[in-house]
Amino acid sequence: MTDLTTVLAGVRFPNPVFTASGCAAAGQELDQFFDVTALGGVVTKSIMLDARAGRATPRMAETPSGMLNSIGLQGPGIEVFLDRDLPWLAARGARAVVSIAGGCVADYAGLASRLRDRPGLAMVEVNISCPNVEDRGQVFACDPQAASGVVSAVRRNTAPEVPVFAKLSPDVTDIAVIARACVDAGADGLSVINTLLGMVIDTTTMRPALAGITGGLSGPAIRPVAVRCVWQVHRALPDVPILGMGGIRTGLDALQFLLAGASAVSVGTTVFGDPHAPIRVLAELDQALSDRGVEQVRDVIGLAHGAAGQLVPEGPDPVGDEPAPSPGGTVPDLEEP
Amino acid sequence: MPVQVLGDVLSVKRVGAYQSMTVIAPGIAELTRPGHFLAVQVGGPESSMLLRRAFAIYDVKDRGVYGGTVEFVFAVHGKGTAWLSSRRPQDKLDVVGPLGKPFRLPTTGVNATLVGGGYGSAPLLPLATALRERSCRVDMVLGAGSADRLFGLLEAKRMAASIAVTTDDGSVGTPGRVSDVLPAVLDKCKTDVVYACGPMPMLRAVAGLCSERGIPCQVAVEESMACGIGVCMTCVLPVIGDDGRTRMARSCVEGPVFLADRVRWDDVGTVPHDTVGALARP
Numbered sequence: 001m002t003d004l005t006t007v008l009a010g011v012r013f014p015n016p017v018f019t020a021s022g023c024a025a026a027g028q029e030l031d032q033f034f035d036v037t038a039l040g041g042v043v044t045k046s047i048m049l050d051a052r053a054g055r056a057t058p059r060m061a062e063t064p065s066g067m068l069n070s071i072g073l074q075g076p077g078i079e080v081f082l083d084r085d086l087p088w089l090a091a092r093g094a095r096a097v098v099s100i101a102g103g104c105v106a107d108y109a110g111l112a113s114r115l116r117d118r119p120g121l122a123m124v125e126v127n128i129s130c131p132n133v134e135d136r137g138q139v140f141a142c143d144p145q146a147a148s149g150v151v152s153a154v155r156r157n158t159a160p161e162v163p164v165f166a167k168l169s170p171d172v173t174d175i176a177v178i179a180r181a182c183v184d185a186g187a188d189g190l191s192v193i194n195t196l197l198g199m200v201i202d203t204t205t206m207r208p209a210l211a212g213i214t215g216g217l218s219g220p221a222i223r224p225v226a227v228r229c230v231w232q233v234h235r236a237l238p239d240v241p242i243l244g245m246g247g248i249r250t251g252l253d254a255l256q257f258l259l260a261g262a263s264a265v266s267v268g269t270t271v272f273g274d275p276h277a278p279i280r281v282l283a284e285l286d287q288a289l290s291d292r293g294v295e296q297v298r299d300v301i302g303l304a305h306g307a308a309g310q311l312v313p314e315g316p317d318p319v320g321d322e323p324a325p326s327p328g329g330t331v332p333d334l335e336e337p
Numbered sequence: 338m339p340v341q342v343l344g345d346v347l348s349v350k351r352v353g354a355y356q357s358m359t360v361i362a363p364g365i366a367e368l369t370r371p372g373h374f375l376a377v378q379v380g381g382p383e384s385s386m387l388l389r390r391a392f393a394i395y396d397v398k399d400r401g402v403y404g405g406t407v408e409f410v411f412a413v414h415g416k417g418t419a420w421l422s423s424r425r426p427q428d429k430l431d432v433v434g435p436l437g438k439p440f441r442l443p444t445t446g447v448n449a450t451l452v453g454g455g456y457g458s459a460p461l462l463p464l465a466t467a468l469r470e471r472s473c474r475v476d477m478v479l480g481a482g483s484a485d486r487l488f489g490l491l492e493a494k495r496m497a498a499s500i501a502v503t504t505d506d507g508s509v510g511t512p513g514r515v516s517d518v519l520p521a522v523l524d525k526c527k528t529d530v531v532y533a534c535g536p537m538p539m540l541r542a543v544a545g546l547c548s549e550r551g552i553p554c555q556v557a558v559e560e561s562m563a564c565g566i567g568v569c570m571t572c573v574l575p576v577i578g579d580d581g582r583t584r585m586a587r588s589c590v591e592g593p594v595f596l597a598d599r600v601r602w603d604d605v606g607t608v609p610h611d612t613v614g615a616l617a618r619p
Contacts, residue, residue, distance in 0.1 A: 022570075029567040029590070032338050045570075051614035053585050056607045060563050060571035065385040067563060071570045074585055077614070211606070219387050272564040273378055273387045275341055275433060 002289040003296040004282075006040065006264050008241045009163035009188035011122060013040040013095060013264060016297055017254060017282040020245050020268030021046055021099035021125060021167070022071070024278075026085035027092070030271065034279040037093045040264055043243075044085065046101035046127040049110055051077040056211035061200040066219030066247070067269060068198050070212030073101055073130075078114050090120025097123040097243075099167070103133040105153045112157035112164075121162060125243070126154050126187075129169045129194040129216075141169035141194065144181035155186030165243055167191035168229070170222075175229050176236035189241040192262070193229045196222055219269040223247030227260050234261020234302050249277070251284025258297065259304035339436050339566065340364040346428045347406055353485035355456050356422045357395065358430075359408040365434045366397035366405030371464035372557055372594045373435035375409055376565030379417035382431075386417050388563045391589070393534065394435060395459040407434065410459040410488055436565050437593045440464050440532055440555055446472030447529035450522055451497075452515050452543050454535020455481045456488040460557060461534055465496045474498050476526040480515035480539070484508040499526060516542035520550075528552055533597070535559075537605060544597035554597035560588040575601040575609050583612045 004015035018041040024030050027042040036042050054074025061068045075081070081098075089096040098121060100111040108126065115121055128147050131137035140146040147166065155164050166182035168175055170193040179190055195216025200209040208214075226246020234242060244262025247269070248254050254265045270277040294300055344362040351357075365375070376389035392409040399405050413422050424430060440460075443449070449468050451461040458479050465475045475496060480503040481487045487509065493500055501518045502510030511518055516539070522528070523546070533543040534557040547554035560572040567590035576586035577599045585608060586592065601609055608615050 023568060025568045032566075033341060053608045053612040053614035053616070054570065054573070057571070057573060057605075058561060059573070060388075060561060060569070062386060062388050062563075065387065067387060069563075069569070069571065074570050074573065074614070220385075269387060272569050273384075273389055274431075275564075275566055 002286060002294050004286060006297055008123065008165075008243065008263055010161070011163055013122075015040045015282055016258065016264035017278055017285060018097060018243065018264055018266045019043050019271070019278055020266035021127060023268035023271045026081070027089055027094055030275060030278070031092065033275040039094070039278050039282065041095040041097045041122055042089060043097040043125060043266055044081075044089075044099055045075060046073055046099040047075055047078050047081045047111065048073055048101050049078050049107050051075065051080070058210055059212070061209040061215070063198070063200060063217065063219070064221060066217055066221030067272070068200055068210060068215035068217050069195070070210045070215035072212065078111055082114060082118065086118055086120055094120070095122040096120045097125050097165075099125040099127050100154070101127040101130050102150075103130060105149050108150045109153040109157050112154040116157060116159055123163045123165060124154060124158055125165045125167055125191050126151060127167050127194070129167065139169065141167075141178065142172050144178055147178055148181045148185035151182045151185040151187045163188035165189040165191045167194050168233070169194045170225055170229050171197050176232055179233045179237055179240070183237060183240055189243065190233055190237075191243040191245065191266070192233050193222075193226045193246050196225065218247065220247040220249050220253075223253060223256075227256050230257055230260040230262050231304070235305065238302065248281060251281050251286070251288045254281050254285045255288050255300065258300050259302070261302040261305065263298070263301050338368070339433055341431065341433045343429055343431050346424045346426055346430050347403060348426060349422065349424055352410065352488060355410050355412050355486075355488055357408060357410050358421065358424065359406050360430050360432055361403045361405070362407045362432050362434070363405040365407050365432065366399040369394050369397045369407065369435040370439035371467050372437070372439035372460055374437050374565070374593060375407065375432050375434035376436055376562070377409075377421065378431035379420050386420075389433065389565050390417050390421070391436075391562045391565050393457075393460040393557065393593075394463075396463060407432070410456045412456060433565060437589055438591065440557070440594050442467055442471060443473060443530060444471075446474070448474045448476070448527050450476045450478065450526055450528040450531050452478045452519060452531060452533040452535070452539075453480070453488070454515060454539040455486050457533075457535030457539075457557070457559075458487075458489045458493065461532060462489050462492050462496070464532055465493070469496060474526070476500070476522060476528070478503070478515045478519055478522055480504065480535075482506065514542065515539060516546060519543060519546050523547075523550060523552060530554070533557070540597070541602040541605075544600065544602055548598055555594050556597045556600065557593045558588050558595060558600070559593075562589050565589045575604045575607070575612055577601065583609055585612060
């Protein structure tokens with residue numbers, strides 16, 4: 001039995017598998033299929049201050065091993081969320097990671113203060129992949145200063161014991177620069193990555209397939225990009241916890257993210273094809289870790305950065321009576337079962 | 338409550354231009370009502386096609402030699418449905434259902450006219466059975482592009498007090514659209530309620546005709562879906578709520594059956610400016 005407990009910026013979660021923002025609503029729909037409290041946490045769809053109708057349809061196009069979406073942050077607004085969704089998650093006993101989105105720094109600050117001291121709030125995830133209405137629609141996540149402004153406003157308005165994670169966009173020249181800006185502004189951790197900007201043209205209508213023209217690409221197609229980003233951010237900021245996501249479909253996919261440096265993972269787009277995906281990924285990850293003789297999940301976080309053949313490159317000595325594995329000796333083969 | 342079942346394919350039959358597939362899916366059949374739909378995984382567990390395909394449930398058998406079975410009808414449109422059509426008995430198929438809100442049934446025996454376009458007739462056939470069990474008179478109007486695209490004509494003839502058929506090419510029935518013959522049917526059959534399923538332009542025309550006559554109408558819409566369970570927010574359309582305000586409603590969980598006069602037909606595909614949460618027009 002592997003100890004699956006993971007700690008994100010001082011907050012303990014029973015396991016490292018979460019839902020992903022925008023892929024699980026606020027948990028109730030998936031709870032019909034499996035017990036959402038069995039997950040490490042439920043990351044909610046990004047909530048805004050006011051109700052938002054979102055974009056016109058078509059909002060979605062399937063792509064090879066992925067999908068493109070342009071929903072436009074449809075949602076009921078923070079008040080309905082606080083009246084209806086967060087109390088449900090709290091009553092259910094789920095650990096809610098509330099994703100917030102806005103068009104200016106004041107929106108984010110307002111959202112954080114509305115969330116402050118609400119029961120059930122385990123963590124805040126700041127969706128900074130939104131256009132800044134005060135800066136010609138420039139996306140916060142693509143500018144270190146803009147990202148920093150949002151993160152510090154959220155951090156200031158959030159209870160000290162509640163971690164604030166900034167969700168990074170991969171559509172930047174150097175993700176480590178943005179990561180550092182967010183951490184310097186007070187982010188306790190980083191969610192890596194949001195979707196990649198993409199586009200599909202319908203060859204029958206000869207026009208863009210999405211009403212919003214461009215959309216966010218997600219799914220297994222982006223997994224290698226996501227693993228690379230987690231790797232780069234962990235390398236640049238090894239002490240900053242990462243919630244990793246991007247195309248996770250199986251437990252071994254999740255393990256890649258942990259090995260790259262994530263302390264926990266979110267399962268997103270795969271849910272659309274398999275409503276049981278998060279709980280299945282958790283079971284598969286648990287199995288994969290015990291197959292590899294891993295006693296605690298934190299032993300594999302960032303492990304891929306160590307020298308080949310070394311099971312635990314850094315961190316405390318393994319607990320328990322088992323002797324530390326000798327280099328090269330006990331690493332099981334890593335082929336897929 | 339929907340369930341996810343990895344079922345065995347029992348049969349795949351060609352029916353005119355369509356395919357009809359029956360899957361052994363215990364747990365789904367028992368809960369299904371006419372108008373419910375299934376979300377079907379395509380391409381197998383390692384598929385590069387991530388999104389489920391949604392199909393109205395045609396027939397269910399909740400007991401028998403194979404336990405619960407569920408049958409749906411589809412047309413081969415792309416790679417996903419082509420893969421489905423190549424399934425053979427005993428192949429595994431991952432299905433989620435029953436999903437959505439089914440048709441609401443009248444509590445007394447009324448005159449019901451059922452309007453189906455193409456394989457949109459599939460959910461109307463079990464609906465006809467349910468209505469007849471409630472002592473309703475059932476009349477049917479079926480339309481399609483051509484004769485091979487009419488689904489369930491024989492079965493409809495057995496159940497309906499009257500049936501009108503149209504095809505675009507005139508290969509069978511009256512040449513034209515269901516909306517060409519529907520007014521006469523509504524008058525002749527003294528229709529109290531209308532149920533419709535088919536392509537959006539057809540539903541819009543049927544909704545308009547019913548609205549002119551003050552006949553309540555329920556429609557099962559076809560919107561492009563990614564998940565079918567209410568989490569992806571892609572299958573939305575503008576629908577007027579009980580409070581009179583328009584919202585972008587998810588057709589998978591708030592539909593697929595809507596009261597026709599609640600759907601903003603002229604605005605489908607857009608976000609009307611008076612929708613709750615619509616951005617101010619520039």
